[in-house]
Amino acid sequence: MKKIFTLVSFALCCLAFNRVTIQNPNPEEPEYIPPSPQRDGDPKIGYEYLITGDYLKSGIPFSYYKLAYGKRNSEYLKRDSLNEGISYEFTAVKASNGEIVVAPNCLQCHAQVIDNKLIMGLGNSTVDFTSGERVNASNAAIAESFLKKTSRKKYEAAEPFLKVVKVVSKQLRTQVRGVNTADRLAALLAAHRNPQTFRWSDTAMMDIPEQVIPSDVPAWWLVKKKHGLFYNGFGRGDFGRFLMASNLLTVTDTSESNEVDTHFNNVLAYLKTIEPPKYPYSINQSLAKEGGIIFVQNCSKCHGNGDEYPNLLIPESIIKTDSFLYKSNYQNPQFVDWFNNSWFAQGDHPAKLVPYNGYMAPPLDGVWITAPYFHNGSVPTLEAVLNSKERPQYWSRNYKKLEYDYQKVGWKYSVDKKPGGSTVYNTDLPGYGNYGHYFGDHLTNKERKAVIEYLKTL
Numbered sequence: 001m002k003k004i005f006t007l008v009s010f011a012l013c014c015l016a017f018n019r020v021t022i023q024n025p026n027p028e029e030p031e032y033i034p035p036s037p038q039r040d041g042d043p044k045i046g047y048e049y050l051i052t053g054d055y056l057k058s059g060i061p062f063s064y065y066k067l068a069y070g071k072r073n074s075e076y077l078k079r080d081s082l083n084e085g086i087s088y089e090f091t092a093v094k095a096s097n098g099e100i101v102v103a104p105n106c107l108q109c110h111a112q113v114i115d116n117k118l119i120m121g122l123g124n125s126t127v128d129f130t131s132g133e134r135v136n137a138s139n140a141a142i143a144e145s146f147l148k149k150t151s152r153k154k155y156e157a158a159e160p161f162l163k164v165v166k167v168v169s170k171q172l173r174t175q176v177r178g179v180n181t182a183d184r185l186a187a188l189l190a191a192h193r194n195p196q197t198f199r200w201s202d203t204a205m206m207d208i209p210e211q212v213i214p215s216d217v218p219a220w221w222l223v224k225k226k227h228g229l230f231y232n233g234f235g236r237g238d239f240g241r242f243l244m245a246s247n248l249l250t251v252t253d254t255s256e257s258n259e260v261d262t263h264f265n266n267v268l269a270y271l272k273t274i275e276p277p278k279y280p281y282s283i284n285q286s287l288a289k290e291g292g293i294i295f296v297q298n299c300s301k302c303h304g305n306g307d308e309y310p311n312l313l314i315p316e317s318i319i320k321t322d323s324f325l326y327k328s329n330y331q332n333p334q335f336v337d338w339f340n341n342s343w344f345a346q347g348d349h350p351a352k353l354v355p356y357n358g359y360m361a362p363p364l365d366g367v368w369i370t371a372p373y374f375h376n377g378s379v380p381t382l383e384a385v386l387n388s389k390e391r392p393q394y395w396s397r398n399y400k401k402l403e404y405d406y407q408k409v410g411w412k413y414s415v416d417k418k419p420g421g422s423t424v425y426n427t428d429l430p431g432y433g434n435y436g437h438y439f440g441d442h443l444t445n446k447e448r449k450a451v452i453e454y455l456k457t458l
């Protein structure tokens with residue numbers, strides 16, 4: 001029944017929006033993603049740009065930032081001059097009128113502090129989008145009217161940021177803590193910007209799906225192996241164009257995009273140099289070796305082995321994990337159409353989105369530290385990934401003090417009897433399901449232990 005429904009909605013969506021090409025010729029077989037040409041770059045220059053560059057050219061006035069945040073989290077990146085004393089998640093930049101503003105940077109979502117160490121490229125899985133307070137709309141409105149009255153120049157510099165925050169922040173709520181809303185943010189920014197000129201409009205120019213898609217954040221050290229970006233592998237063509245997408249938050253016109261674009265070949269080059277952190281405790285080598293053999297028999301055809309990575313998309317009929325994320329591209333093809341007709345898809349190094357009915361089997365490098373697991377972060381440990389009966393329906397972890405479980409490998413968690421509050425992960429919610437990927441279920445407990453030992457070595 002469910003299948004029929006899917007087919008019907010599939011057919012309807014294709015009839016109504018025939019510009020989205022569904023490239024899923026054989027939905028029962030995994031599909032190989034071919035590589036796209038990428039621009040070369042300099043990783044050192046890319047790193048500098050990532051942590052100090054003005055890919056967002058608007059933000060909050062410097063003095064306001066200092067008042068509100070002080071020197072919090074400023075010890076992790078050894079930045080100097082303007083950025084000394086600024087949290088690693090923000091960057092002080094010069095706005096086009098010369099005023100200094102502080103803007104959020106990529107590390108808001110793509111870095112995490114564990115045991116007092118900043119791990120670059122590790123997805124931030126403690127982020128809290130449940131209250132909408134992270135970027136507060138009413139504060140933005142107050143700041144805007146205050147600035148207007150007190151400092152015309154500061155207002156000018158902050159305006160592109162504040163006007164967007166006012167509109168989007170209320171629409172970025174998730175049901176539970178620890179999941180990200182980047183897909184929703186992208187959809188919102190697209191809906192409010194002209195695809196050719198990127199001109200902002202306070203009213204949305206296309207429909208935005210009602211439900212917010214929750215997702216985990218993939219580790220940056222996987223990018224070097226991938227031929228398609230994002231969980232459903234739909235990011236194709238020039239990767240730098242996707243890396244710079246945050247610029248859409250505050251961009252004023254496409255001449256700015258053209259300038260920002262010239263740096264992201266270097267950022268990509270830097271991302272490709274990031275290596276996953278090593279498992280910090282001792283590993284039982286003979287058990288890991290046994291696990292490696294089981295891995296080759298059961299897992300490597302999808303996930304790869306060593307330097308070999310097959311770049312496969314796995315269709316719904318095989319993977320069976322929560323379909324909410326990839327289906328959204330079919331149910332709301334206007335976002336894909338927007339992108340494929342936008343500035344991003346033009347020029348001599350275009351990017352494009354190619355939707356797929358399933359998920360990419362990710363490389364498993366450094367997987368011991370990337371909990372929670374699956375694209376929606378619904379499973380707290382590797383043990384539970386490999387044994388679906390172990391997956392908790394409702395679970396909580398300690399957000400005040402991060403506690404990692406080095407045996408089950410993942411977050412220490414407690415099982416809750418019922419859902420409730422924003423810190424209990426509720427797998428009953430649409431998009432938050434923890435089912436599917438049953439490839440470890442038929443193994444014995446001993447075999448699973450061996451596989452986990454092996455995964456610690458990656």
Ligand code: HEC
Pocket residue numbers: 055105106107108109110180181182183185215216217218219220222223226228229230231232242243244245246247267
């Ligand atoms: C608001 C949080 C957020 C910010 C800020 C952010 N990202 Fe992301 N990023 C995500 C999420 C979530 C995904 C996964 C989305 C998906 O696959 O559906 C992602 C995916 C990616 C990917 C694809 C990784 C892969 O394995 O496919 C790259 C590369 C990336 N981001 C780079 C960047 C860069 C560079 C910046 C800064 C210019 C940035 N991101 C800013 C949340 C964020």
Ligand code: HEC
Pocket residue numbers: 231295298299300301302303314318319321322359360361362364367370372373374375376382385386437439440451
């Ligand atoms: C048919 C292909 C396929 C096989 C076989 C397979 N996987 Fe996966 N695996 C996937 C896909 C696709 C995902 C992403 C699913 C999602 O996020 O919804 C995934 C996700 C995972 C994840 C979570 C990664 C993360 O960072 O969230 C782990 C761990 C994993 N697989 C381990 C294994 C192990 C171990 C085996 C063998 C016992 C295995 N897989 C067999 C396709 C496969």
